[in-house]
Amino acid sequence: MPAPAERRIIFKHIDEEGYSNDLACYQKHGGYQVLQKALTARPEDIREDVKKSGLRGRGGAGFSCGLKWSFVDRKSGKPIYLVVNADESEPGTFKDRYIIHQDPHQLIEGTMISCFANDVKQAYIYIRGEFPEGARILERAIQEARDAGFVGRNICGTDYSCDIFVHRGAGAYICGEETGLIESLEGKRANPRIKPPYFPAVLGLYQCPTIVNNVETLCHVKHILDMGPDEYLKIGTPNNTGTRIFCVSGHVKKPGYYEYACGEITMGQLLYDVCGGPREGREFKAVIPGGSSAKILRFGETFTLKNQDGSERVLKVEDIPLDFDTLAACGTMGGSGGVIVMDDSVNMVEALANINAFYAHESCGQCTPCREGSLWMKKISSRMVHGEAREEDGELIKSVADQIAGRTICAFGEACSWPTQSFVLKFGDEFKAYNEDKKTKSADRLELV
Amino acid sequence: MIQPAQPELVTVFIDGQEIAVPKGTNVIEAARMVGTDVPHYCYHPKLSIAGNCRMCLIELGMPMTDRATREPIMDEATGKQKINWIPRPQIGCGTTVAPGMHVKTQSPMVKECREGVMEFLLINHPLDCPICDQAGECKLQEQATGYGRGYSRFIEQKNVKPKRTRLGPRVTLDDERCVLCSRCIRFTQEVAKDDVLGFVDRGSYSTLTCYPGKELENNYSLNTVDICPVGALTSTDFRFKMRVWFLKQTNSICPESSVGVNTVVWSREGVIYRITPRRNDEVNDTWMPDSGRVLYKEVQAENRLQPTGDPASDLLATATRLLQGGAVAVVGSGRSSLEEQFLTAKLARQLHAATFVVGRTGAGDGILISADRNPNTRGALVTGLISEVPGDLAALGREIDAGKVKTVVSVGEDLSAAGLTAEQLAKVAIVYLGSHANATSAAAQVVFPTLTVFEKSGSFINQQFRLQKFASAVPGLTGATDDRVVLDQLVTAVGGESAGSDLVSVWRELAAGIPGLADLTYAKIPDTGLLLADDTWSQLTFPEGESLHHQPAAAETTA
Ligand SMILES: Cc1cc2nc3c(=O)[nH]c(=O)nc-3n(C[C@H](O)[C@H](O)[C@H](O)COP(=O)(O)O)c2cc1C
Ligand code: SF4
Ligand code: SF4
Ligand code: SF4
Ligand code: FES
Secondary structure (H helix, E strand, C coil), X not given: CCCCCCCCCCCCCCCCCCCCCCHHXXXXXXXXXXXXXXXXXXXXXXXXXXXXXXXXXXXCCXXXXXXXXXXXXXXXXXXXXXXXXXXXXXXXXXXXXXXXXXXXXXXXXXXXXXXXXXXXXXXXXXXXXXXXHHHHHHHHHHHHHHHCCCCEXXXXXXXXXXXXXXXXXXXXXXXXXXXXXXXXXXXXXXXXXXXXXXXXXXXXXXXXXXEEEXXXXXXXXXXXXXXXXXXXXXXXXXXXXXXXXXXXXXXXXXXXXXXXXXXXXXXXXXXHHHCCCCCCCCCEEEEECCCCCCCCEECCCEEEEEXXXXXXXXXXXXXXXXXXXXXXXXXXXXXXXXXXXXXXXXXXXXXXXXXXHHHHHHCCCCCHHHHHHHHHHHHHHHHHHHHHCCCCHHHHHHHHHHCCCCCCCCCHHHHHHHHXXXXXXXXXXXXXXXXXXXXXXXXXCCXXX | CCCCCCCCEEEEEEXXXXXXXXXXXXXXXXXXXXXXXXXXXXXXXXXXXXXXXXXXXXXXXXXXXXXXXXXXXXXXXXXXXXXXXXXXXXXXXXXXXXXXXXEECCCHHHHHHHHHHHHHHHHCCCXXXXXXXXXXXXXXXXXXXXXXXXXXXXXXXXXXXXXXXXXXXXXXXXXXXXXXXXXXXXXXXXXXXXXXXXEECCHHHCEEEECCXXXXXXXXXXXXXXXXXXXXXXXCCCCCCCCHHHCEEEXXXXXCCCCCCEEEEEEECCEEEXXXXXXXXXXXXXXXXXXXXXXXXXXXXXXXXXXCCCCHHHXXXXXXXXXXXXXXXXXXXXCCCHHHHHHHHHHHHHHCCEEEECCCECCCXXXXXXXXXXXXXXXXXXXXXXXXXXXXXXHHHHHHHCCCCCEEEEECCCCXXXXXXXXXXXXXXXXXXXXECCHHHXXXXXXXXXXXXXCCCEEEECCCCEEEEECCCCCCCCCCECHHHHHHHHHHHCCCXXXXXXXXXXXXXXXXXXHHHCCCCCCCCCCCXXXXXXXXXXXXXXXXXXXXXXXXXXXXHHC
């Protein structure tokens, strides 16, 4: 089956000829009309619409946005904050930066609607430290919106007021984890908080109820209100609604970003039809479907999944529809939408060594398993690629990962152990034979971070 | 005397064992109550929860209820409510008890978690035990023995970190031994209120450090050494001096101020090596000031009073002659023990002498040093030695000037430091009991060398009217005599009746003579002290302000 057509909602104007990131252009394309409409509705009705739309978070975990909003403690009497997570640091992910660079008002509108829906009087955009240009663009766009009455005091002439501050991140991957982000926003080291008790919805920023949402998630809110939750529900598949942006990188002919209705395109269609397949003379070997933390899929492996009626179906990697639930059922995740493709030129030990170096560098160091385990995994895989691999190293490194996952303060523990667990599980032979292989293939040029 | 309010209880099951614990208790403390140890590093009962070491992982289950009806779901086989076990291990330190909660502390999963954390903590840890001060009281050593695997799978290079960082005048850091539990950081933030410590760098390279340009120099800095679970933070004073397992521990009370910090004095073969705090949740929690820890140095100070060589009987005879001459004033001390003050008062009564106590005040620090620098002002009131909050000795000076006092007995007080002039001292004969030389001992006709607080036993009554006891940690200096013995001999010498100077006898007298102490004996005083009724003195104004676990009465009424 050929791939369906792209369905651009969030990325509608990205790379569009003549589309600029200023307010005039945005308004020419109907900008801020949804906000004006939303301000006439009751906040709880907007929340209900978002819940009904089935929107799931695009930051990584795919958690229901409506449910997240329903956890917010609205009785505490404390202010409620909304924080836009624009830290986009998951390796392989490059979608939020395009929204910020090319269509910042879309984010601002989505943010203001979400703020109104949640009685938020102050929002923050926490933008990755390495995005200075993005921060400048956002600052300018927010000022434009403020001047035009879409942000700040008495929005659109109503008695609703809410401002947005842009906060530049501290330059670490862990600043993207929501409670680490909150600590960082408070001016501290981005050490993630323990949950319980510090659930952001109850004890978040400055110990007040706080909503943290990804950039893309908040953009979706605008479109849900625009088309209505019933229309939105029709995009994608049940429980996997709306569109997803896939950031494809690695060994395909046409890497880039593509937006499709959730679950309407398969991995095979995306990689072969949309991205042009493997490079000349190469074959696909593996793919990480949702950012480097997601478990890797090996071409050639199959997945036996249960259908609703109890029957079973068998899927190859190419057959997997790219939605939240099927990827989860295949033991991995849609994550942040970063699709990392590797062909048969890649040695898996070396690929893992690279990933492990990243996580060892980024662990905040607070909790023992992640702090010590991530560096140990890096030390093992680095040693392996530097000529001292032992047959048992694959098993060893995996058992280190097993001692991390599920035992840490934050989900970085899983993020850093899932690659190792899945690489060794699926490419164990390569780990065993690495020393032999190395004699024939030189990895001397390998530079580790 | 004061009954604590009964806390609300919650019933939980630790490894199947049912126990009712106060609401708000965490799983580590609840397990402790059934005698089960949940190993931990970062958790400290007096600090906020960090949840970072992950050593305390346990399995947690809650009774199952039907979502719709809220009815309990029963297990047919056992007839009991089914338990929904959370698949992921949870931290015991950060989990508060809930009704019906089930906890597994010994399951295979828990064991595996502990082994994993132990392995992780050890891979980059140096093999310093043979030269490490912490050895013998090291949580990492203990838990490696109890919960470690016993072999290493680590063949990589260990991380290298600074071995000898000066954090402040009294604390030295060995960074390689640090398990990054953040106890020290939380202590400086939450208790010492001097936020100078923090981590720099990330991951396994995280390093404890002081804020640039600052030092860990507050008067509580050594508590970080106490609570550091490993040998990372060391006391510069104690560093490399002694293996802890050779040391004898004696319960004591810090004489620094009327707070009455509970302490342990660590000694070997009659020499004291260090003083550390002893937990008392009503007084000092688990803390003590640095300044109280060096007081043991007085035991071997250069200016200790040595026996003169005169036979003790001669000293006593001279003193007796002076006392029998009449016109005696007795200066007792707020630093003396309750027992000594009682005997001092008894001597004064026998001599019909006026009594004085030297007040000693300074700024309180709001934590564990109070404005009253006498540890036992309350004792002087309870024993009837004085009836007012003590001040200076101006009244005594006037009496000397007027020629009404000819002999002064001073129990450990330097009269010139307390404000009497050299001329006034020259006008009187002085009988001095004390441990260290000073202007008064120099001017005295009779000097009885006595003992320091570390060499004798007794009790103090602190600012809360809490009676607390201390025991002698090291034998007294040769030739020096316990104050109680000297006082008792003086009482008998001037015609009084001795009931004995040992603690049992003095307490028999105390209990008989002082209504507030009826039925008590020294042995009966609990290790954490006994709160006495203070109504008799509620009209007095004491110098203390607020400190940890103490609200001055006046502040209570204004609040
Ligand atoms: C280690 C780690 C890094 C993360 N980095 C990001 C990030 O860069 N951007 C992001 O949106 N979410 C990130 N997340 C997820 C956030 O914690 C949070 O779940 C998300 O912002 C919620 O937004 P959503 O519900 O809209 O997806 C990260 C999570 C972890 C554990
Ligand atoms: S899991 Fe890693 S990143 Fe998260 S808190 Fe623990 S050490 Fe920090
Ligand atoms: S901290 Fe403990 S385990 Fe480490 S060297 Fe010292 S005694 Fe040994
Ligand atoms: S120095 Fe000691 S108390 Fe401080 S973080 Fe390290 S191990 Fe913990
Ligand atoms: S004691 Fe450290 S995590 Fe619980």
